Amino acid sequence: AIGNAFAVLSNPEKRLRYDELGRDHEHVSTGQARHYNYYTEFEADITPEEIFNVFFGGHFPTGNIHMFSNVARDAHYYPRRHRAERAWTQEPEEEEHRPQNSYSAFIQLMPVFIIIIVSVITQLMATNPPYSLFYKSSIGHVVSRETENLQVPYYVDKNFEKNYQGAELQELEKTVEKDYIDYIQTSCWKEKQQKSDLSNLAKLYRDERLKQKAESLKLEHCEKLSSLIGMHKGG
Numbered sequence: 001a002i003g004n005a006f007a008v009l010s011n012p013e014k015r016l017r018y019d020e021l022g023r024d025h026e027h028v029s030t031g032q033a034r035h036y037n038y039y040t041e042f043e044a045d046i047t048p049e050e051i052f053n054v055f056f057g058g059h060f061p062t063g064n065i066h067m068f069s070n071v072a073r074d075a076h077y078y079p080r081r082h083r084a085e086r087a088w089t090q091e092p093e094e095e096e097h098r099p100q101n102s103y104s105a106f107i108q109l110m111p112v113f114i115i116i117i118v119s120v121i122t123q124l125m126a127t128n129p130p131y132s133l134f135y136k137s138s139i140g141h142v143v144s145r146e147t148e149n150l151q152v153p154y155y156v157d158k159n160f161e162k163n164y165q166g167a168e169l170q171e172l173e174k175t176v177e178k179d180y181i182d183y184i185q186t187s188c189w190k191e192k193q194q195k196s197d198l199s200n201l202a203k204l205y206r207d208e209r210l211k212q213k214a215e216s217l218k219l220e221h222c223e224k225l226s227s228l229i230g231m232h233k234g235g
Helices: 002-009 012-021 048-056 077-125 167-205 208-216 220-234
Strands: 027-029 035-037 143-146 153-156
Antiparallel strands (some): 027 035, 143 153
16 A cells, blocks of 8 residues: 555655545546556555665665556556566675674674684693593603602603603692592592492381491491502601
């Protein structure tokens, strides 16, 4: 309805004929051999989407609107001509927007690309730790050593002695002993928790086998921790 009103009001000739004939006169003879469908002649020259863009899109559409048309042309040909022109004019516009849409998508994905690149660079720059508490052939920690103070076992690579000597070696072994004590404490707590759980289940279900299993469970890491504490006090 808005498109039809725009088509009539924007064309003085259409407006005059509409005032004279009105929209109810679909077929009116004009003295010529052919009839004109003035209702069809009053069809919108602009789509609702185009009108919406006029008021809210920030620009006036170009190439799609025929505000002044020759009313003497065949009315049946007129709408077809506009549809063909709209299709022809929309194709370049779509092609113009394609690069912009691709650029917008690239901008939106830019943070993801940055995160991936930073992650890859960080992994490439990251160096393996100089020691490990366990044997790890994947990173070259295959040479067994012991700390001088608490005789804590640890593993290093083949080039360790070239890189760590004197004060640097002493500082590193302090770190090794601290990490080892933390590991032993955590393992001791897990052993105690497991033994306590078994004892509680044995009492709950009055199961003699669970009770015997709980009593026979050895706290190996707790014993190692007590030994280390004794060595530390003795030293």
